[in-house]
Amino acid sequence: MTANAIVLAGYGLNCEEETLHAFEYAGLKGKIRHINDVIENPSELDNAQVLAIPGGFSYGDDTGAGNAYAQKMKLALWDKLQEFVARDTLTIGICNGCQITANLGLVPAFDKNYGERLVAVTHNLTARYQCRWIDLKVTSNSPWMDGIESMHIPVAHGEGRFMMNEDTFTKLKENGQVAAIYTKDGEAAGGEFPYNPNGSIGDIAGITDETGRVLTLMPHPERGMFTWQRDDYMEAKDKAQREGKNLPETADGILLFQNAARYFEVAQKKSA
Amino acid sequence: MxxxxxxxxxxxxxxxxxxxxxxxxxxxxxxxxxxxxxxxxxxxxxxxxxxxxxxxxxxxxxxxxxxxxxxxxxxxxxxxxxxxxxxxxxxxxxxxxxxxxxxxxxxxxxxxxxxxxxxxxxxxxxxxxxxxxxxxxxxxxxxxxxxGGMETIIPKVHLDNKGAVADDVDLNVSDEELEVIGNQGIANDDGSRRGPLGMSLLYMQAVKDYFAKEGRAAKDIELETIAQTWSEHCKHTIFASPIDDVKEGLYKGYIKRATKEIRESKGENDICVSVFSDNAGGIIFDDEYLITDKVETHNSPSALDPFGGAITGIVGVNRDCIGFGQGAKPVINRYGFCLADPRTSPEYYRDSAKTTSVLSPETIMKGVIDGVEAGGNQSGIPTPQGFVVFDDRFVGKPLVFVGTIGLIPREINGKPGHEKKANAGDKIVVAGGRVGRDGIHGATFSSVALDEGSPATAVQIGDPITQKKMSDAIIKEIRDLGLYTAITDNGAGGMSSSIGEMAEQSGGFHVELEKVPLKYPGMAPWEIWISESQERMTMAVPPENVDELVALFEKRGVEATVVGTYTNDERAKITYHGEVIMDMEMDFLHDGNPETPLKTTFTRGGEEEPSLPAPADQAETLGNMLGRLNICSKEFISTQYDHNVQGSAVMGPLQGPGRVYAETSITKPALKSEKGVVLSQGLFPRYSDIDTGAMAAAGVDLAVRNAVAAGVDLNQLALLDNFCWCSSDEPERLGQLKRAVEAIYEIAVKYETPFISGKDSMFNDFKGFDKDAKQVKISAPPTLLASSIGVIPNVDRAISLAPKAVGDVVYLLGETKDELGASEYYDLHGRLGNNVPETDSHQNLRLYKLYGRASRDKLIASAYALNYGGLAVALAKKAIASQMGMDIDLSGIDLSTEKAMYSESTGRILVTVSPQNKAKFEKNFKGFEHCYEIGHVAYGNTLNIQNVLKADIEKLDEAYKKPLKDY
Structure with missing residues (x-):
């Protein structure tokens, strides 16, 4: 059996199609579901192994990015969501999905305390939307990040700045729950713009829950999954042509989705 | 409480x-x-x-x-x-x-x-x-x-219900009074006026005659509806009217004719599928999809509320896409702004008492940029393509261009995706936001010059999320269920336009106006009918599908309401709580506007060619040129516009490691297809100071040349025209218009690049007062924006502007002539000159065909179509983009140094070619006399033009990026 992914949509989420494409390319089965349909029929989550909350602009970022959508999910789906993450499943929130996941308290969920809001993902320090390519160093053992050391993928957000109190920050680091940080020349960006595009504390680009199965990430792996999507594609294509080589079809971003596929293949083999 | x-x-x-x-x-x-x-x-x-x-x-x-x-x-x-x-x-x-x-x-x-x-x-x-x-x-x-703090304010709308009936309007009055009604609007009881109908005396007389024939007084809603329908904004009367000896008018006589001739000539290679008849134009993308394009302007509202004007513009043109055929999915946005220098603070007022000041250029610039940002980003549509052009005459009325490209299956439910027809008996369903007083008189208002009487209600603010919910429901779900027979958007004129236009397909309509959901009570019927409240689509729905359609919308949090029925009795009819308040012949409503023959005159502009001394420091002058507003980087816009949502960006707005702001983009709109959509544009407002014909031809040529340079075959390319004119009631301005239209007819037919969609905005004039309370009129320079859209078979054919490797050979393709009239170089010296670039379409066509062959054979490593600032600026941009040096020799160009460097002759492309492709490249261009090898990409960090200058690339980079960096 191939694992099933549900990619949420509705109310201004807008990256559901390319996110689904990433899962399908990686070998998963998946479908896009409007949040109202999932609320109407929550048992759909019982048959899914992967839940993705993609990027977008749910409710126009009004009252804080991801806030209103998270409120809606919490009111209508909270029990089901808790059940879902308690099972051996994978959850990913990308960009707006990251903000929603953080507002839901699906991360960091210290001591399995899902639902507690401990991190805010808020206005960029530049107070301006930033669409640009950045470099990430992976700092976690999350199954999503298995075998990945660094990634070159884009960000596109107005509110991507992780803020939290000192305790939470320390605990995240100690627990290895920081998933990835923004870097400059391979080292932590140290808050320097534009390498760290939003002023995030500790250059944090994403975090996980304690199990690593719930990942929340501001950058967009699905926009950097193929070589032709990369910002240096023109240069790479020319170089390959001169050297008589073929460019690889995929780029860094696809690895996350392939990891998801592999996670369930391995699990299946174990159980078999 | x-x-x-x-x-x-x-x-x-x-x-x-x-x-x-x-x-x-x-x-x-x-x-x-x-x-x-x-x-x-x-x-x-x-x-x-x-x-x-x-x-x-x-x-x-x-x-x-x-x-x-x-x-x-x-x-x-x-x-x-x-x-x-x-x-x-x-x-x-x-x-x-x-x-x-x-x-x-x-x-x-x-x-x-x-x-x-x-x-x-x-x-x-x-x-x-x-x-x-x-x-x-x-x-x-x-x-x-x-x-104890700030006051709690509840900004609720309170309207008195007095207005909630339709009033009779007496048209049996003098011509003077008719003119006042046309210019200032219908009188209220207290003597105030409701805002301009924008109708001439000739039009008002035709309306008077019609109601005399019907034997009754006109209702206010009828007059308002006629005004909307006949407005320049909706009817394009200037392009439709007989002009001099061109009986069929400029649109049919030139623009539409160009497309018709090109399509006939191309025969089975015709790429057009839907031209000029729908909310956007559509061409073939691949076997499965069409690609659509539409570019709109939203100038007048943006002058008053830049943010609201721009966001309403972009979400509005998104709806044009959603309203193409059975509904196209928006996949790319375009933007373009013509603005005054944001670093200046000119003092102008709307009124003689100097109480209402014109917004500062900086406020307008920031506002329109933010408006497109909010609208595009929140809608999840990438915005990789755009431009900004500066001229101080845009101070009172900026030009704000917004465009949307759509993707639609060629076949939906067994029918061609681009076809639709409202049938008699179909229910009229309006879905989306509710109706308020916003945008009343938007259509008639944008057809007149801005002055102190400009109505504040014409301003509105788009709501991208309401629209996104509606758009997703339609494009991603309802469309493919075949529940409606036709769909269109509500833009200028609101329901009066959308329902009126769709009813032409069935042959009439009956609207029950009290069914329209309102934002607040108390609106008069005519206000409900012409309100331009945003985020609404109108559909024709067979009665048996209505319940299912309304329920589906509701499930997606979208309100959809039946407001009437399409009929075939040839009447445009509205009832309000049972009372008939409008009942007119469809024919009169749509074709009753009297012809207004136009006469033109034309005088070429220009001054004597200046003879300027050679600059003392050539490198410094090049830096000054790079820092000019029309040339310098607009990176700050690109990074705040989401240009890679939908995962489709191939060649973005910033190219090369040096991030040069590019004029052409490539997008892969269907994730499972290798094909790419190439977009670009061209415009040269200042050339109009000498010759609008040269202005228009240069714009079209650049739009085509940019796309060709990026790798599109000429025969896969189509065009859109947006005319933004001024004072179009003056024979001289109309003469300039006619000359521009003649020029683009000729060049489009020569290139065989058809026009598929267009729009015009004819009164971009500001009438107000200067700091001494003296009356002034500032007219925007007559501007044609030519936009291009093309398809490449595989995105691996894309050619960016940045050179790729040291040692590559630099070629200039095309002829450099003594053409600095209205150029950036002359303007730097405060001069206009006379020798405006003339476009030799015959010569250019030869080049573009040869270039196409070279690009198909992948012989070209980088390409840049020369424009503002000419060759020297192009060389500098290439050096900045690649962060590599260049050794260049211009002695082969038979002109003085400055002319060779800064002439803006059209039809030229600057390319780099790897040494291994050099022989093949030269063979490809054998026999073409204007292929010049002018140097190579070099080690080091200088742009070296032999015997002219040695410029530090870091310095050029700074000059190019600094001017607008902190905005």
Missing amino acids: ATRIEVLAPPEDGRGKTLEKALKKQGKDVSIRVVDVYSSEHAMAKDDKFVTSLVNPVTQKANDLPKDFDWALEIGFLPGVTDNIGHTTSELLELAGADNDNECYSSRLYLIKGDLNQTDIENLSESLSNTLIQRVSIKTGAEFKAD
Whole structure:
């Protein structure tokens, strides 16, 4: 059996199609579901192994990015969501999905305390939307990040700045729950713009829950999954042509989705 | 009792910090706390459950403001202005258990500590707000304390119900009075006027005659409907009227004819599928899909409220896409702004008393950029393609271009995707936002010049999320179920246009106006009918499908309502609570406007060619050229526009490691197809000062050449025309127009690049007063924006502007002539000159065909189509983009050094070619006399033009990027 992914949509989420494409390319089965349909029929989550909350602009970022959508999910789906993450499943929130996941308290969920809001993902320090390519160093053992050391993928957000109190920050680091940080020349960006595009504390680009199965990430792996999507594609294509080589079809971003596929293949083999 | 919830952001909030930084630059040291305020009269607004849903407990606090500040500045909306945050807040209140008819309102409070005086705080307030749509409250810290905080304001709309009937309008009056009605609108009981109908005496007389024939008085709603339908904005009367000896008018006689001739000539290679007949033009993308394109302008509203004008423009043109055929999915946005220098502060007023000042160029620039940002980003549509052109004559009326490209299956439910038809008996269904007073008279208003009578109600603010919900429901679900037979958007003229136009397919309509959902009670019937409230689509739905369609919309949080029936009785009929308030012949409504033959004159402009001394320091002059507003980098726009959402960006707005702001983009709109969509544009407003024909031809040529340079075959390319003219009631301006139209007919036919869609805006004039209260009229230079759209078979054929490797050979393709008239170089010296670039379409066509062969064979490593600033600027941009040096020799160009460097002759492409492809490349261009090898890409960090200059690339880079860096 191939694992099933549900990619949420509705109310201004807008990256559901390319996110689904990433899962399908990686070998998963998946479908896009409007949040109202999932609320109407929550048992759909019982048959899914992967839940993705993609990027977008749910409710126009009004009252804080991801806030209103998270409120809606919490009111209508909270029990089901808790059940879902308690099972051996994978959850990913990308960009707006990251903000929603953080507002839901699906991360960091210290001591399995899902639902507690401990991190805010808020206005960029530049107070301006930033669409640009950045470099990430992976700092976690999350199954999503298995075998990945660094990634070159884009960000596109107005509110991507992780803020939290000192305790939470320390605990995240100690627990290895920081998933990835923004870097400059391979080292932590140290808050320097534009390498760290939003002023995030500790250059944090994403975090996980304690199990690593719930990942929340501001950058967009699905926009950097193929070589032709990369910002240096023109240069790479020319170089390959001169050297008589073929460019690889995929780029860094696809690895996350392939990891998801592999996670369930391995699990299946174990159980078999 | 109204509730006010104040949510305090943390001290390190980015919004406050950015403001602090901006004030610091002005020498003011302050600290700012940002407070998001939500107000509501609903009883449940006090509930904890609701309040906590507005607060992020990690960083924010509710109703616990700091005490220590010197000023409190609050900005909220005026009654009736779209409040998107308020709208979301209402939904949260609903989630907390309130009924769904609650109203919430948002505002923002700044608590400021620091040494600011009254003037400083007023200046700050002015920079943060627009009093046309917003209210501002300012208190000192002491006042705030004494009053116990800010007032709770509920900006609810209260209309008296007196207006809620249709009035008779007496047209049996003198011609003078008819003219007043046409110019200023129908009189209210108190003698005030309702705002311009924008109808000439000739039109008013035709209306008078019609109602005399019907034997009754006209109702106000009928007059307003005719005014909308016959407006320049909707009817394009200037392009449709006989002009000189061209009986069929400019549109049919030139633009439409060009397309027809090209399509016939191309035969089975014709790429056009739907031209000029729908909300956008459509060409073939591949076997499965069509690609559509439409470019709109939103100039007049943007002059008054730049943010609202631009966001309404972009979400409006998105709807043109959704309303193409059975509904196309928006996949790319375009933008373009023609603005005055943001670093200047010209003083102009709308009134002689100098009370209403024109917005500053900087305010307009920031506002229109933000408007497209909010509209495009929130809609999840990538915006990789755009431009900004500066000229101080755009001071009173900026040009704001917005465009949307759509993707639609060639076949939907067994029918061609681009075809639709409303049938008699189909129900009229309107889906999306509710109707308010916003945008009343938008269509008639944009057809006249801006002056002190310009109505504030013409301004509106788009709501991208309401539209996104509606768009997703239609494009991603309902369309493919075949529940409607036709669909169109509500734009200018609101329902009067959308229903009126669709009813032409069936042969009539009957609307029951009381069924239209309103934002607030008390609107007069005519207001409901012509309101331009945004985010609405109109559909024709067979009766048996209505329930299913309405239910599907409801499931997606979208309101859809049946408001009437399409008929075939050839009448345009409206009832309001059973009473007939409009009943006119369809024929009269759509074709009853009298022909107005136009006469033109034409005088070529230009001055004597200057003879300028050679610059003392050539490198410095090149730096000055790169820093000119029309040439320098606009990277700050590209990075705030989401250009890679949908995962489709191939060649983005910033190219090469040196990030040069590019004029051409490539997007892969269907994830499973290898094909790419290439977009570009061309425009040269200043060339009109010499010759509008040269202006228009150069624009079309550049739009084509940019796309060809990026790898598109000429035969896969189509064009869109947007004319933004001025004073189009003057024979001389009409003569300039005719000359431009003749020029683009000739060049389009020569290139065989068909026009597929177009739009015009004919009165871009500002009439007002200068600082001495003297009357002034500032006319925008006559401008044709030519936009190009093409398809490449595989995105691996894309050619970017940045050179790729040291040692590559640099070639200039095309002829450089003594053509600096109206150029950036002459303008740098305050001169106009005479030798404006003339476009040799015959010569260019040869080049583009040869170039196409070379690009198909992948012989070209980089390419840049020369434009503003000519060859030297192109070389510098290439060096900056690649961060590599260049060794160049211009001695082969038979002109003086400055002319060779800065001439803006059209039809030229600067390319680099790898040494291994050199022989093949030269063989490809054998026999073409204008292929010049001028140097190579070099090691090092200098642009070296032999015997002319040696310029540090780092310095060029700085000159290019600095001017607009801090905006």
